Amino acid sequence: MRVRVLKTAEAGRGLRPLAVLVHENDINDVALPSDPRSAPGAAVRRWMRRTNFNGEPLSFAHVLDGERDVLLIGAGPRAALDPARVRRIGGRLAVESRRLGLRALDIRLPAIAAPHARALTTGLAEGAYTLRLNARAGRAPALTDVRLLLDPPFAASPLAREADRGAMIGAAINSIRDIANRPGNEAPPRVIAREARALARRCGLGCTVWDRRRLEAERCRALLAVAAGSREDPCLIHLRYPGRNRRLRPLVVIGKTITFDTGGLSLKPGKGMEWMKFDKSGGMATLAFMALVGTVLKPNRPVIGILAAAENMPGSAATRPGDVVQSRNGKTIEIVNTDAEGRLVLADALDVALAYKPAGLIDLATLTGAANVALGRPYSAILANHAPLRESLQAAGEASGDRVWPLPLHPDYRALLKSPFADLKNIGDGSAGTVIGGLFLETFVPPEMPWAHIDLTSAWEERATSHGPAGATIFGAALLTQWVDSGGLEALAT
Numbered sequence: 001m002r003v004r005v006l007k008t009a010e011a012g013r014g015l016r017p018l019a020v021l022v023h024e025n026d027i028n029d030v031a032l033p034s035d036p037r038s039a040p041g042a043a044v045r046r047w048m049r050r051t052n053f054n055g056e057p058l059s060f061a062h063v064l065d066g067e068r069d070v071l072l073i074g075a076g077p078r079a080a081l082d083p084a085r086v087r088r089i090g091g092r093l094a095v096e097s098r099r100l101g102l103r104a105l106d107i108r109l110p111a112i113a114a115p116h117a118r119a120l121t122t123g124l125a126e127g128a129y130t131l132r133l134n135a136r137a138g139r140a141p142a143l144t145d146v147r148l149l150l151d152p153p154f155a156a157s158p159l160a161r162e163a164d165r166g167a168m169i170g171a172a173i174n175s176i177r178d179i180a181n182r183p184g185n186e187a188p189p190r191v192i193a194r195e196a197r198a199l200a201r202r203c204g205l206g207c208t209v210w211d212r213r214r215l216e217a218e219r220c221r222a223l224l225a226v227a228a229g230s231r232e233d234p235c236l237i238h239l240r241y242p243g244r245n246r247r248l249r250p251l252v253v254i255g256k257t258i259t260f261d262t263g264g265l266s267l268k269p270g271k272g273m274e275w276m277k278f279d280k281s282g283g284m285a286t287l288a289f290m291a292l293v294g295t296v297l298k299p300n301r302p303v304i305g306i307l308a309a310a311e312n313m314p315g316s317a318a319t320r321p322g323d324v325v326q327s328r329n330g331k332t333i334e335i336v337n338t339d340a341e342g343r344l345v346l347a348d349a350l351d352v353a354l355a356y357k358p359a360g361l362i363d364l365a366t367l368t369g370a371a372n373v374a375l376g377r378p379y380s381a382i383l384a385n386h387a388p389l390r391e392s393l394q395a396a397g398e399a400s401g402d403r404v405w406p407l408p409l410h411p412d413y414r415a416l417l418k419s420p421f422a423d424l425k426n427i428g429d430g431s432a433g434t435v436i437g438g439l440f441l442e443t444f445v446p447p448e449m450p451w452a453h454i455d456l457t458s459a460w461e462e463r464a465t466s467h468g469p470a471g472a473t474i475f476g477a478a479l480l481t482q483w484v485d486s487g488g489l490e491a492l493a494t
């Protein structure tokens with residue numbers, strides 16, 4: 001998708017399809033196009049008066065103004081316009097453009113929406129994505145040529161950079177969606193490793209994959225315990241961006257990459273289990289972020305991405321409830337429930353991350369269903385041992401539309417992880433599930449190491465929405481990219 005930014009006055013008088021953002025109950029104040037053959041926007045104004053289109057968030061209408069396609073999109077109340085909403089507006093415009101067979105679109109940006117150029121183009125790219133249902137089928141044509149038209153006083157050039165960024169974030173998300181949407185049988189850990197290697201080559205990153213033998217040699221027994229019931233070997237994938245200043249300590253991002261989560265012997269109920277092909281979502285967001293680090297962000301500080309990949313299956317060699325394993329850092333874990341597997345693979349991955357002597361750690365994981373119970377889709381959960389890191393990620397969440405909300409990592413919950421048989425067990429008593437998941441991970445991070453854990457709630461859509469396709473969302477990639485662009489890496493102390 002090509003995106004250009006220009007002043008409305010420079011847009012010319014062509015009949016390119018035009019999208020207009022309409023604020024709720026503001027329809028008399030809409031900046032409408034001028035058509036050379038009619039009074040400016042007369043047909044659209046007449047249409048708006050006749051119907052009850054009132055600019056409610058994400059409401060949509062297609063009107064012909066003379067021969068020009070006009071797409072009216074509801075932006076909600078002016079004061080409530082935020083990046084998350086703008087991103088979905090972009091998504092809906094792309095979805096509707098496809099439906100109408102439009103390849104080119106002008107979008108008239110009212111002043112209030114101009115600061116959201118990045119969110120808009122991210123959403124446009126995301127909404128233009130379609131699943132490929134079989135390898136030979138092409139993809140339905142989508143928007144390829146977008147122009148953002150700015151009213152004074154906005155200058156095009158600073159916004160053009162933001163709009164470009166958004167399009168590149170959306171492109172990275174879409175390219176990883178092609179991997180993330182594969183079902184469990186088509187994307188076992190070895191396939192993820194192959195894709196990570198290919199991505200590393202394309203994006204100028206280093207890539208090392210620890211196979212089963214190396215994981216054994218490295219004593220990653222918590223990770224190996226998760227994979228024990230599967231025919232598919234687990235692996236730990238390291239992606240390395242060297243940084244323009246190699247002497248700085250790296251940021252390490254760790255993604256839970258369970259290619260399918262049956263629950264293991266603590267088997268999940270059948271209903272809805274198919275969605276557990278998306279239990280690799282943390283790793284997929286890490287891949288998309290690393291692609292952007294290597295090709296777009298190119299920061300001074302080194303950045304390492306680690307994917308802890310395994311398939312959680314019941315099998316004759318599977319880990320049993322009650323089994324005790326020693327994790328890489330020496331702590332013993334009683335695996336009371338084999339369905340709490342994400343924290344096991346992350347425990348070892350966090351310990352491996354420490355070997356990079358990081359300045360900070362961020363993990364992304366579909367760790368608990370309880371995060372969704374607590375927050376639903378609008379916010380993912382964030383738990384961190386470092387307030388500035390948590391707050392900067394929250395701010396980047398609001399700015400990118402990938403929003404995160406804090407839950408407490410308070411030591412008062414720690415007693416729930418006590419085991420009579422090991423240093424800790426992998427579940428609590430069922431209460432505070434997301435907090436317990438975070439506290440479990442925290443025991444593998446030194447207290448002085450800035451670390452944030454993001455428990456994902458909207459990593460996939462079960463069906464197509466008004467603003468995007470069914471399947472993986474790659475939640476987290478836009479968040480971390482925004483965080484880097486907002487100075488997150490520079491703010492890390494060492």
Ligand code: BES
Pocket residue numbers: 261263279337339340341342366367368369370427428433
């Ligand atoms: N991958 C799941 C969590 C999950 C389930 C995320 C559904 C999103 C949607 C995770 O491995 C899991 O099974 N967690 C358990 C933890 C419990 C056993 C303490 C859960 O949430 O039930």
Ligand code: MN
Pocket residue numbers: 261263338339340341342
């Ligand atoms: Mn599980």
Ligand code: ZN
Pocket residue numbers: 258261279339341342366367
């Ligand atoms: Zn899981």
